[in-house]
Amino acid sequence: AQSVTQLDSHVSVSEGTPVLLRCNYSSSYSPSLFWYVQHPNKGLQLLLKYTSAATLVKGINGFEAEFKKSETSFHLTKPSAHMSDAAEYFCVVSFQGGKLIFGQGTELSVKP
Amino acid sequence: GAVVSQHPSRVICKSGTSVKIECRSLDFQATTMFWYRQFPKQSLMLMATSNEGSKATYEQGVEKDKFLINHASLTLSTLTVTSAHPEDSSFYICSARDLVAGANTGELFFGEGSRLTVL
Numbered sequence: 001a002q003s004v005t006q007l008d009s010h011v012s013v014s015e016g017t018p019v020l021l022r023c024n025y026s027s028s029y030s031p032s033l034f035w036y037v038q039h040p041n042k043g044l045q046l047l048l049k050y051t052s053a054a055t056l057v058k059g060i061n062g063f064e065a066e067f068k069k070s071e072t073s074f075h076l077t078k079p080s081a082h083m084s085d086a087a088e089y090f091c092v093v094s095f096q097g098g099k100l101i102f103g104q105g106t107e108l109s110v111k112p
Numbered sequence: 113g114a115v116v117s118q119h120p121s122r123v124i125c126k127s128g129t130s131v132k133i134e135c136r137s138l139d140f141q142a143t144t145m146f147w148y149r150q151f152p153k154q155s156l157m158l159m160a161t162s163n164e165g166s167k168a169t170y171e172q173g174v175e176k177d178k179f180l181i182n183h184a185s186l187t188l189s190t191l192t193v194t195s196a197h198p199e200d201s202s203f204y205i206c207s208a209r210d211l212v213a214g215a216n217t218g219e220l221f222f223g224e225g226s227r228l229t230v231l
Contacts, residue, residue: 032219036222041203041225041227042224043116043118043205043222043223044156044205044207044222045222046221049219090155090156094219094220099146099158100158100207100220102155103155105154105155107153
């Protein structure tokens with residue numbers, strides 16, 4: 001069965017420091033994996049996606065994620081946090097039929 | 113990228129009334145759209161899969177008579193919350209997959225969401 005787990009419900013960093021949001025998945029098939037960001041009272045915006053091409057995926061706003069099959073992980077990173085990065089982040093797995101499975105979400109806070 | 117538009121973004125209604133939320137793919141066609149519900153500080157919960165020209169497929173525990181879904185064209189799906197009650201208050205989000213761009217990757221494009229408040 002497919003599932004996705006975000007290991008931290010809340011992450012707090014200082015502006016200018018690195019960001020690490022952790023995600024582990026379980027899938028019987030080769031998964032497509034996504035990271036989405038949601039700002040308050042807004043829809044979801046795609047940050048990046050992994051679809052069995054390069055394992056290191058670069059996204060928008062300086063974010064990137066590395067697909068590690070051996071660890072079944074797809075952690076999201078950014079070298080230097082910005083105040084505007086404060087939002088909710090969702091790790092998502094896609095399987096047949098287009099259905100998505102969402103992680104629980106990680107709230108990122110950025111302190112000045 | 114592909115744009116999905118939801119309307120209204122916010123709606124307040126009285127208990128017992130019905131509310132319709134529209135989801136439109138503005139620059140692409142979508143045979144399938146998905147409706148999600150999101151409670152505060154929680155993840156998205158898939159409610160139903162909307163298929164153009166056929167009946168929607170509802171997830172377990174979602175009342176199909178309560179949440180009516182219509183997908184009349186390749187660019188429009190509607191969700192009608194019938195006889196709304198305060199417990200239906202929530203943030204509803206739709207998504208759609210571009211037949212061309214998203215077909216092989218599973219990527220979905222999301223609307224901005226609709227905040228429903230039932231008094």
